[in-house]
Amino acid sequence: MVTNIMHEYKMHNAHVTFRGDYDVDELIDVIEGNRKYVRCLFVYNKIDTISIEEVDAISQEPTNACISVHMELGLDILLQKIWKILGMVRVYTKRKGEQPDFKDPIIMT
Secondary structure, rough: OOOHHHHHHHOOOOOOOOOOOOOOOHHHHHOOOOOOOOOOEEEEEOOHOHHHHHHHHOOOOOEEEEEEOOOOOOHHHHHHHHHHHHHOEEEOOOOOOOOOOOOOOOOEO
């Protein structure tokens, strides 16, 4: 099957190595180079209805975020985790001899 997929993309002389359990769609995504896989972030809402011990147990994992939209709890932590997982940074530009403009940053990954 891998040989047939490679021939469809006109790759006839290639060495393909798999270092994990992948399916056909993931192979095609790598060949085309048009997708980027990122880690998953699990967001638990309505933490105001459970105990603080349960919230603490859930939030121990770095890929978990506990929030309460109704009481506006944990939204800042969720935002920080999204930025961290996506690897985004704010870049502030300035002209030579002027102060940087902190109102309109450029967002980069």
